[in-house]
Amino acid sequence: MDHDRYDWSMLTDRPKVIWPENKKLALWVNVCVQFFPINQKGKPFIPSGGLTMPYPDLRHYSLREYGNRVGIYRFLKSFDEYSIKPTFALNTRVAERYPYLIDLLKERGDEILCHGLHMDALHYGGQDIDEEREQVNRSLDKLRELSGQDVIGWISPDRSESENTPELLVENDVKYFCDWVNDDMPYQFKTKNGELVAMPLSQELEDSFILLNNKHTEDSYVEQICDACDFLIDEAEEQGGRILSLNIHPWMLGQPHRIGKLEKVLEYVSSKSEVWSASASEILNEYSRSADS
Amino acid sequence: MKEDPQLFDYWPYENRPKIEWPNGAKVAFWVAPNIEFYEIDPPLNPHRKPWPRSNPYVAGYSIRDYGNRVGHMRQMRLLDKYNIRGSISLSAALCEHHPEIIEMCLERNWEFFSHGIYNTRYTYGLSEDQEREMILDAFSTIEKHTGKPPAGYLAPALSHSPHTLDLFAEAGGIYTCDLFHDDQPTPVNVRDGSKFVSVPYSLEMNDTIAYVVNKIEPRYYGKIMRENFDRLYKEGADSGTVMCIPTHNYQISCPHRIRAFEETLEYITGHSDVWVTTGKEIADYYIENYYDSSREDIHRKSGDAL
Numbered sequence: 157m158d159h160d161r162y163d164w165s166m167l168t169d170r171p172k173v174i175w176p177e178n179k180k181l182a183l184w185v186n187v188c189v190q191f192f193p194i195n196q197k198g199k200p201f202i203p204s205g206g207l208t209m210p211y212p213d214l215r216h217y218s219l220r221e222y223g224n225r226v227g228i229y230r231f232l233k234s235f236d237e238y239s240i241k242p243t244f245a246l247n248t249r250v251a252e253r254y255p256y257l258i259d260l261l262k263e264r265g266d267e268i269l270c271h272g273l274h275m276d277a278l279h280y281g282g283q284d285i286d287e288e289r290e291q292v293n294r295s296l297d298k299l300r301e302l303s304g305q306d307v308i309g310w311i312s313p314d315r316s317e318s319e320n321t322p323e324l325l326v327e328n329d330v331k332y333f334c335d336w337v338n339d340d341m342p343y344q345f346k347t348k349n350g351e352l353v354a355m356p357l358s359q360e361l362e363d364s365f366i367l368l369n370n371k372h373t374e375d376s377y378v379e380q381i382c383d384a385c386d387f388l389i390d391e392a393e394e395q396g397g398r399i400l401s402l403n404i405h406p407w408m409l410g411q412p413h414r415i416g417k418l419e420k421v422l423e424y425v426s427s428k429s430e431v432w433s434a435s436a437s438e439i440l441n442e443y444s445r446s447a448d449s
Numbered sequence: 450m451k452e453d454p455q456l457f458d459y460w461p462y463e464n465r466p467k468i469e470w471p472n473g474a475k476v477a478f479w480v481a482p483n484i485e486f487y488e489i490d491p492p493l494n495p496h497r498k499p500w501p502r503s504n505p506y507v508a509g510y511s512i513r514d515y516g517n518r519v520g521h522m523r524q525m526r527l528l529d530k531y532n533i534r535g536s537i538s539l540s541a542a543l544c545e546h547h548p549e550i551i552e553m554c555l556e557r558n559w560e561f562f563s564h565g566i567y568n569t570r571y572t573y574g575l576s577e578d579q580e581r582e583m584i585l586d587a588f589s590t591i592e593k594h595t596g597k598p599p600a601g602y603l604a605p606a607l608s609h610s611p612h613t614l615d616l617f618a619e620a621g622g623i624y625t626c627d628l629f630h631d632d633q634p635t636p637v638n639v640r641d642g643s644k645f646v647s648v649p650y651s652l653e654m655n656d657t658i659a660y661v662v663n664k665i666e667p668r669y670y671g672k673i674m675r676e677n678f679d680r681l682y683k684e685g686a687d688s689g690t691v692m693c694i695p696t697h698n699y700q701i702s703c704p705h706r707i708r709a710f711e712e713t714l715e716y717i718t719g720h721s722d723v724w725v726t727t728g729k730e731i732a733d734y735y736i737e738n739y740y741d742s743s744r745e746d747i748h749r750k751s752g753d754a755l
Contacts, residue, residue: 195452
């Protein structure tokens with residue numbers, strides 16, 4: 157490799173992973189709960205889903221807030237209906253702004269991971285390390301305080317990192333992060349401060365990537381997920397446990413005409429006897445246990 | 450500049466006070482035809498170019514004129530067929546350019562709400578006094594030609610200032626279509642403290658967003674509109690929801706697209722417990738019956754946000 161962040165290996169060359177009860181496919185439903193400030197600076201770029209019109213862009217600001225006040229409550233009902241165990245990636249600002257929501261998530265007991273401060277607080281190459289350290293530290297400390305959880309997982313806003321982000325995460329007791337998309341399974345990621353696990357959160361299967369970026373239809377979104385589910389179960393029969401990771405946004409799939417598509421996906425996937433619905437850290441724990449044995 | 454325009458407070462979409470629409474309807478359904486006038490050679494605004502090329506931008510200008518010359522009658526006939534009164538998002542200057550359109554809509558008792566003077570005159574860069582002047586100018590033009598001042602506002606080309614909604618409320622307006630944060634009406638914080646509300650106008654169901662931004666095929670657009678309705682109808686059994694289809698005659702009334710729209714109107718109006726109404730009627734009904742209880746519930750649930 158042209159860097160020393162990880163040992164390179166082909167997916168097919170690794171030991172088989174065994175999930176609990178010998179399930180074939182771990183389902184990781186990851187909900188990104190985001191705050192897009194209306195005074196967006198866009199430094200050094202505007203994140204995907206960010207505001208695009210001159211200030212004040214009420215249009216996109218209010219469309220994104222739709223997710224936090226309407227869409228997410230549709231999600232919660234759907235998860236419960238199909239007995240899905242979701243994981244929530246919160247911008248810390250969301251937890252600060254909406255006590256009702258964070259209290260509800262705490263009460264449910266779902267895993268919460270940190271998605272940075274907010275969508276306009278990006279981490280980027282060349283960023284001043286002290287500035288970034290403060291950003292990482294503030295996001296995690298505050299979210300840990302407000303959620304009452306250890307918060308060991310991280311996704312950078314828009315998955316953007318600086319050359320120092322992994323070190324700063326380890327410095328702040330983060331155990332896994334989800335920015336890199338070079339694998340379908342977890343792997344060890346090296347930092348100067350010790351190791352992190354890179355968890356495979358697919359971007360290609362993300363709701364906003366398929367719908368907003370690729371402009372595919374909602375029906376095609378459902379097909380793509382179901383096809384991935386079928387393929388991964390087949391591959392797992394031969395090569396060991398796999399992960400289906402669905403990164404979704406309440407402002408995207410929480411709309412009235414889209415929520416039914418999420419339900420279709422959840423219905424299909426959860427009906428498979430080979431599927432194990434789990435939180436990100438449960439998947440990581442089982443992966444580590446299986447790798448050690 | 451703050452991170453939040455502070456126009457609406459956080460209000461979770463669960464366990465809200467139940468909205469019951471007239472006659473037990475589950476969904477308040479309204480159609481908002483944007484009847485707009487774009488200038489061929491508008492004054493330049495440094496914050497936004499009106500046309501992507503040098504003027505005259507023939508393709509862009511003329512398809513919008515097509516909307517008024519060809520498309521309007523098609524959509525109006527369709528709305529007549531399904532007994533729908535349009536709520537027009539009106540470029541006020543159209544009153545003077547095309548009075549015959551205004552006349553026909555008046556005969557049908559359609560609602561006219563303000564969409565600024567021209568859709569090529571943006572709010573960006575205006576001082577508060579200039580914006581007030583623009584809002585009042587459109588206000589008085591609409592009142593003069595239709596007999597009633599507009600109750601609602603959709604800022605021209607969705608261009609806003611931090612004071613847009615304050616100024617419109619102060620002019621006497623009662624509702625805005627500029628916020629896309631909810632599927633139910635919600636109170637809006639305006640500085641004069643008046644009972645001013647957001648009536649859901651759905652950007653996602655807007656034909657121009659569907660066709661131009663999201664590049665959706667016509668029949669698929671019809672399909673997702675019906676799916677949008679299905680969910681709001683289902684949830685409306687618990688507490689009344691609002692569905693709006695915002696249209697443009699240069700989009701929806703094209704021969705290859707109008708069928709998808711007609712099938713959708715047929716489907717939605719074929720349900721018995723749908724309140725087919727207008728933006729102002731929704732705003733009036735909500736303010737009269739639910740504004741105060743909504744405010745109380747929001748206050749209870751918004752907590753002590755930092």
